[in-house]
Amino acid sequence: MPIIENAGRRRALRTLTAGALAAGGGLLSVRAFAGGLATVNMQLGWVPGGNQVGEVVAKQLGYYEKEGIDFHIQPGGPNIDGVAIVASGRFQAGEISSSPSIMLAVSEGLPIKCIAVGLQQHPxxxxxxxxxxxxxxxxxxxxxxxxxxxxxxxxxxxxxxxxxxxxxxxxxxxxxxxxxxxxxxxxxxxxxxxxxxxxxxxxxxxxxxxxxxxGVRLYALPYYATTSMLKEHPETVAGFLRATARGWMYANQNRDQAIDMLVKAYPNLNRADERLAIDSLMSYAFTQTTQTQGWGAMDASVWEEQIAMYGQLGQFRATLPKVDDVMTLDVLKATHSSRLKV
CATH class of the missing domain: 3.40.190.10 (Periplasmic binding protein-like II)
Incomplete structure (x- = not known):
């Protein structure tokens, strides 16, 4: 999995993204929120696999539905710029491999913010x-x-x-x-x-x-949403994060069952390989930090370090983003207690 997703197409899509957003929250409000359940499509930057075990568990156990959400995972791949797709308003949430992709996208003008991280330290x-x-x-x-x-x-x-x-x-x-x-x-x-x-x-x-x-501290598997989604539908975003956290916590405590659900969802995966991998994965998802702050927690100071590091290395083609531009703790605060227990 690449450390940073390809941003080449992203610059070409900025005009399209701006146009879609200018068309109004209509894309999100009509398509995503028609009917009894709010549809949340989570766009990945890769082909789904073991890193989605928490979401797979949450969906199969009905956690999303209990939050009033009809949840779907949208696969990514080498020719798909997931960040640009979410920023355009086509889908409601996204997950990318590494935190620098978020701040680079924000620097280029895409209106997204990180709301939580799947892994506390980058592997x-x-x-x-x-x-x-x-x-x-x-x-x-x-x-x-x-x-x-x-x-x-x-x-x-x-x-x-x-x-x-x-x-x-x-x-x-x-x-x-x-x-x-x-x-x-x-x-x-x-x-x-x-x-x-x-x-x-x-x-x-x-x-x-x-x-x-x-000493180079990055986050892995950050979750993000558009600024308009966060502003117009905060309860749906919070419900998405609560359900996702429950899925990850269940998977951590019931690893054999979680892998069974994962392989059921994606039969191309090898069960033995995934069962071995989940132990390593969970050691990154659940740490001393999550014991007190809950699954998905993140630290603004880590983001500050990343922005400063990438700025010093000349990685920002446009403006140097601020921490508040690339991440928000609001959703984590709103869901704190539910991310500490199943």
Whole structure:
């Protein structure tokens, strides 16, 4: 899964988005709220899989319906700009892989805000092997780091934070698989620590260096909605988050049953692989923070760090967004008690 979704099409869609929004809340109010239930389509940035276990559980157990919501997951993929689709008013909510995609979209003028995060820390990790381990940023000096193009800014951020000149690291562009490391072509590759299936080839000799542990703090699986949706239909957004939280909490406490529901919804998934992956996934979704603040909690200071980091690295093509422009704590506050218990 890419760390940042492709924003190239987004700039081309800004005019279309603005036009759709100028047409009024009609798109949301008529299509989404006709009839007895409010329809909430959640647009993904990828093909649905294990990361949707909470939503799948919530739908199959009727949690959304109890909130008066007719919920649907809309698949994404490499040729789908989910953020632009939601911003245009076509769908009511979205989920993206990584928090920088939210602030980059806001910087480009798209009227969206993050309302919660699925994972408390980003599982993006540098993987190496014991024969040439990379356990700290300093260990990267003189090493060959295999990385996808979408992850380059994160490597640059890591090196800058630890005052390591970029020319002291050999950067090797690679795809998404682990084989360049297994074949000895690079000393490290990158990926999500929760993607246990992809990591199998590395075996017991795997050494992990998480991006979060190097001081580059990002969120994963952020949920977002348009500013008009938040203003005009706050109760529906709150109901969506309450039901989603219940689904995730149930999945955490009943993992076997949750995977059964997931595979029922998406028969192409391998049950054994998903059952292994959910343990890693839940370790990111439920932490000490969620014990007191509930599932989905986020910290404005983490967003501030991200904005400052991306600004220093020249990643914003347009304006430097403010924290209040990219995220809101209002929905989390409105649903606090219900996100602490099933």
């Amino acid at each position: 993006y990790t540098f993987f190496s092997l014991k024969k040439a381990p990379i356990r700290s940023p300093q260990d990267m000096i003189g090493k060959r780091i295999g990385i996808q193009s979408t992850g380059m800014v994160l490597l640059r951020a890591l090196l800058a934070k630890h005052k390591i000149p970029e020319n002291q690291v050999k950067i090797v562009p690679i795809g998404a698989d682990m084989m360049p490391l297994v074949a000895g072509q690079v000393d490290a590759v990158t990926g999500w620590q929760t993607n246990t299936t992809a990591l199998k080839p590395l075996g017991a000799d795997r050494v992990d260096l998480r991006l979060w542990d190097t």
